[in-house]
Amino acid sequence: MPDRAQPPRAREPAAAPLVALGYAVLGLSWILLSDGLVEALFTDPDHRRWVQTSKGTAFVLVTAVALWAVVRGLLRRLDGARQRLAARQAEWRTIFTEHPAPLFVVAPDTGEVLESNRAATQLYGRSIEHLVGRRFGDFEAIVDTPDPEPSATGEGPLRRYSGLHRHVGGEGRTRWVDLHAVAVSHQGQPAVLVHVLDLTAEREVHEALSFARSHDPLTGLP
Template identity: 30%
Template sequence: MAINSNSGLGGRMESFKGRPAGLFARAEVRVTAAYLFFGALWILLSDRVLYLAVSDPARQALLQTYKGWAYVAASAALFYLLLRAEMNMREATEERLRELNRTLEERVAARTAQLEETNKELEAFSCSVSHDLRAPLRAIEGFSRIIEEDYGPRLDDEGRRLTGLVRGNTLKMGRLIEDLLSFSKLARKELSMGTADMQALARAAWEETAPPGWAGTFELGELPPVRGDGALLRQVWLNLFSNAVKFTSRTPAPLVRVGAARRGGMVEYSVSDNGAGFEPARADKLFGIFQRLHSDAEFPGNGVGLSLVKRIAARHGGQVRCAGRPGGGAEFFFALPEAERDGAEF
């Protein structure tokens, strides 16, 4: 970070030391005013003294010449002193600004180091928690499966239902831990940047996501390429398509539409559907981790997919947004910086 200064002659001296930032805040105005003041004072006083002290016109003319040379010399000295004072003031101001820059940069570096250390600790904690939780979950799921397989005939309907609930919830918790681990790893994953063919990535992601025999309509528009990490951008498409498929599962004629538009140096991609939709007032919650607007009974999930989309877009210098209405479908957007339009990119 840098703080620029344009103080001094030919520029505006800011009120750095508490001076008013008005007309006399300009160095050239102060120098000119001082020059005119002392020049007028010199002419008035010197002429009065000369005519009072000398009555001979010839001597007055000679002394006027000497007085003119003295005026030029005095003006030059005064002008030098005024300029030197302005230069010293400017140099002092710039040195103070440089010191402020150094202090600010040191504080930013220290705060950045603290944030990096905190992030590392949080990542290590989430990895440790995820790893430590998976072992007991595997044990619970394994023992409940043994109970079902070996003791199933001895259980009544309620016992089998409760055992199934235990297994189902352990599996759900396992998926949640895996998603949490993925979310944590994303923060420290280095981006492998290159030209990403978004058309091919979206098509492949849809083929991977669409359920067998899906009876809906999928419309894929023209998608400009961008510069980014292809693997992560593929994950964005997978998450958005999975979301669309899930929330159109109860729609008689599901429709998923994909498009893109260039907007001010960005390419904004969109995935829209005609599914369950959501309340617009709650849209800001959709991209938060573990935030869900529907219950598991309506649509299963854990609230991580869209937060991954947001984080991946942010790591590419992009943004996300969404729009929708209950029963009227939803549309999700993610904008990424447009790739350079040259032969290497297009």
């Protein structure tokens, strides 16, 4: 299944350096000010040492609790984001699988079919297991004359998987299909999502009308 659009690379939040700097300033200020206060209030070395130890212990405990609270909140947000992502992926999987038009996820360089949906099995007369792993170009029909309407658009791999083509469908029947391709990612790798529109019926009607206009209805001669 495609991973929808490939997300941009995550950037370091602008607040992260400020949080680190603020923590450093707060910690150093606490150490310097509290040390000066202890020096001014306590003259007995043993008492002063005990206060310094208690002060350091309290600082560690307070910062540990604060860090625990921050990390706990971040982990909760991360878990929530993962759950939302899983739900969206499930929705996307359903949309891809149940879409009424044949859909393929294709490796852009090799043309290998990575994913296909149920509608593709109906059009091409093969199970998903037999579609996945094939080269998308294997569906092209071998014809004596080139397609009269080369309508591929886009650049590179997108152009290869776009435009009007003749494919071999179920029962070996040649079908006219209009392909539309968009770049997606599949398991973190670049891929192409190909939408297949079956135009066979429209082409047959068009050819029948063209024949009727150019041939005698009684004799069938031009």
